[in-house]
Amino acid sequence: MLFFFNLCLIALSLLLLDSRSAIILSVLGFIALIVKFPEKVYLWGFRAVVLLLPASTFIAILLSSVLSGSLSESAVARNDTDIETFANRTIIWGAVFDVYSSFDVDHLFGFGVKGQVNSGVAEKNHQIFIKREDDYKSKTVHNLMLQSLLDIGYVGSFFFLVMLLSLNFKHSDYSKLLYSSLGAMLVAGFAEASPMIYQSELFYIFIVLVIIGLRPVSPQRANGMSNALS
Amino acid sequence: MLFFLILINLLYKWGSLFRGSIRVNKRGFSLSLIYIFVLQLSIFHAYISEVLQLDEFLKYTFFVIIAYGLAISLFIIKGSSNFSNNLDTKIDLFFKSLLIFVILNLLLFFLGVENPHIIFEFGAGDATILNSFGFELKRVFFEYFWCYMCNFIFLFYSEVEDWKCVIFL
Numbered sequence: 001m002l003f004f005f006n007l008c009l010i011a012l013s014l015l016l017l018d019s020r021s022a023i024i025l026s027v028l029g030f031i032a033l034i035v036k037f038p039e040k041v042y043l044w045g046f047r048a049v050v051l052l053l054p055a056s057t058f059i060a061i062l063l064s065s066v067l068s069g070s071l072s073e074s075a076v077a078r079n080d081t082d083i084e085t086f087a088n089r090t091i092i093w094g095a096v097f098d099v100y101s102s103f104d105v106d107h108l109f110g111f112g113v114k115g116q117v118n119s120g121v122a123e124k125n126h127q128i129f130i131k132r133e134d135d136y137k138s139k140t141v142h143n144l145m146l147q148s149l150l151d152i153g154y155v156g157s158f159f160f161l162v163m164l165l166s167l168n169f170k171h172s173d174y175s176k177l178l179y180s181s182l183g184a185m186l187v188a189g190f191a192e193a194s195p196m197i198y199q200s201e202l203f204y205i206f207i208v209l210v211i212i213g214l215r216p217v218s219p220q221r222a223n224g225m226s227n228a229l230s
Numbered sequence: 231m232l233f234f235l236i237l238i239n240l241l242y243k244w245g246s247l248f249r250g251s252i253r254v255n256k257r258g259f260s261l262s263l264i265y266i267f268v269l270q271l272s273i274f275h276a277y278i279s280e281v282l283q284l285d286e287f288l289k290y291t292f293f294v295i296i297a298y299g300l301a302i303s304l305f306i307i308k309g310s311s312n313f314s315n316n317l318d319t320k321i322d323l324f325f326k327s328l329l330i331f332v333i334l335n336l337l338l339f340f341l342g343v344e345n346p347h348i349i350f351e352f353g354a355g356d357a358t359i360l361n362s363f364g365f366e367l368k369r370v371f372f373e374y375f376w377c378y379m380c381n382f383i384f385l386f387y388s389e390v391e392d393w394k395c396v397i398f399l
Contacts, residue, residue: 112275113282113290156268163261197269197290204297211302214258 042179043168049186050164053145054157056190057093060143089142089191095124096146108153113197115150116141140198144189147196167213182209266298 052059099119100107111118116125121141141147148157164186169175185195185206193199195206270291277287 110272110275112272112277112279113269114276115272117281118276118279152268152272156265156272159261159264159268163258163265166255166258166261168255197273197293203293207297210258210262214255214262 037176039170039175042176042183043170046179046183046186047165049183050161053161053186053189057097057143057146060190061090061093092121092125092141093143093146095121096141096143096150098124100149106153107149108155110149110151110153110156113151114138115147119150121150140193140196142192144186144193144196147193147198151196163210167210169213172212178209178212182206182213185209262298266294269294 096116096119099121106119114122116122116139122139125139125141141150145157148160152160167182169178172178185202188194195202197203273282273287273290273294276282277284282290
């Protein structure tokens, strides 16, 4: 009874949040928990998400051009004038691509937190956030890797990706759950600047998951796995 | 950058002193340390280039260092001794650490930092991760509830226009 009450509460909250990505990811998360894939599927699925992160914006722009003007595009838009739809994100990302099209030393180490301000991207996107005149500078570029490039540059972003690839949850009996959780956060990074310090609580959860992923495989668990295999 | 490299080198040597007493994936640990320091440097960079005001600088610094420090101390140091591999224990720790984290934010707020960041962030990302943890809905409801209660304290002191966070409770 309590289970269904909580389920309804979460469903209601998701609808009230008016966030399509949260709804999609929640459904995917739920499927990942219910369907029993082999552990390797979760591990390689997670790694695939990490490896796809740098290419995420290119994929999105490609999809955007394919869907341009079609029914599918209007289906993913919240309304005609909404500026934060999938299609309009590509305009914001385009401004970042412009900055990074010619090499500069700043690109190596980034422009610091809120890199969109120092890099001039915020000014270029000023018109998009015209309704939010006061805080357009604080608007992120709605993509984890692009925001990462702006903030900490190529070097920092490289360390970020390698750190993610070095994580494993093999030591845990709940590895599938942990892969799914961290994977879901990174998938959200395709359309949002998360998990970054701009979303503080989410960043904290991210750090906790990273820390859990730092633990090596315990000898007992490794033995148990080899015994199970043999 | 030179300062950064020296710092990393020192930290690596410092870390080697504890090798063996803390059971971690050493490569991952070093990388996570580097990532945290890069983040901290980017915060400092933004401050000296006047993108961040002093209170924002303190807020982000506090955030990165406390978040990482708290997570490390709860999960790694605890993990080095007699720490169970049971996720239940970890989830317990996770919620308790989150509660500590919210209280620390609260302290920061009373120390004069405006909008210490946490209340406005409960939203889509939160829902996503909670649903990924959805296997333990009872725990989410009962234990996370206290975190939201702490946030209610903010409501009485902040000008919150978006009441979705309250409804989400």
